[in-house]
Amino acid sequence: MTLKLYAHPFSSYCQKALTALYENGTPFDYRRLDEPGAMDELAARWPIRRFPLLVDAGRTIAEATVIIEHLGLHHPGPVQLLPDDPRAALDVRFMDRFFDNYIATPQQKIVFDSLRDESERDARGVADARAQLDVAYAWLDNTMRDREWAAGERFSLADCGAAPFLFYAEWTHRIDPKFEYVIGYRKRLLKRPSFARAVEEARPYRHLFPLGMPERD
Secondary structure (H helix, E strand, O other): OOOEEEEOOOOHHHHHHHHHHHHOOOOOEEEEOOOOOHHHHHHHHOOOOOOOEEEEOOEEEEOHHHHHHHHHHHOOOOOOOOOOOHHHHHHHHHHHHHHHHHHHHHHHHHHHHHOOOHHHOOHHHHHHHHHHHHHHHHHHHHHHHHOOEOOEOOOOHHHHHHHHHHHHHHHHOOOOOOOHHHHHHHHHHHHOHHHHHHHHHHHHHHHHOOOOOOOOO
16 A cells, blocks of 8 residues: 655654655655645544655655654665674664754744734743744764764664754754864755655745745745
8 A cells, every 4th residue: 555644744753754765765645734735634633633654555654764664664665774793783873863853843943933913922932932042053063073874874764853953943043164074964964866756846835934925045
């Protein structure tokens, strides 16, 4: 049975799963959530209504990281995104959590706050989120000093998340030029064909970015 992915092209977490699928050329049915009825189908399977969501032979798999690990177990391709060695896999999983928790989470805090009514905005929370991103950028800059990819020499699950999260984080809270290794890493991610495809598919939706559509990237 064909894999079916419920996703929106402009969503960072959806791009994370899409990058993994494109990296291995995995065939799937792309159910875009701006298509009629798609969100209702997703909600019937996953009442939390978060995406992406993968359906594989009737089984529902939620959360981008779990989707990527599921693909590696049940639909492996030429690019192994999680190493067999448990120690190496732990490094990949740690970096994956870093990008989820310390790049994506504060970035989304800033974006979601901008969507609130002025009277409901959280200035202190946004300031804290920006400070968190600065700390995360600094840590990542030091970490990427001698690495090509997030966990070393090979593109992995962690890079699938790093790509969209750093992509949007730089739009939301600019990466200081002094963090040259973060900037270089982000450029390498943008050149990766799998992520570049996801970026191009999302281009028509850029006007939806609430902080203003950037001209770059």
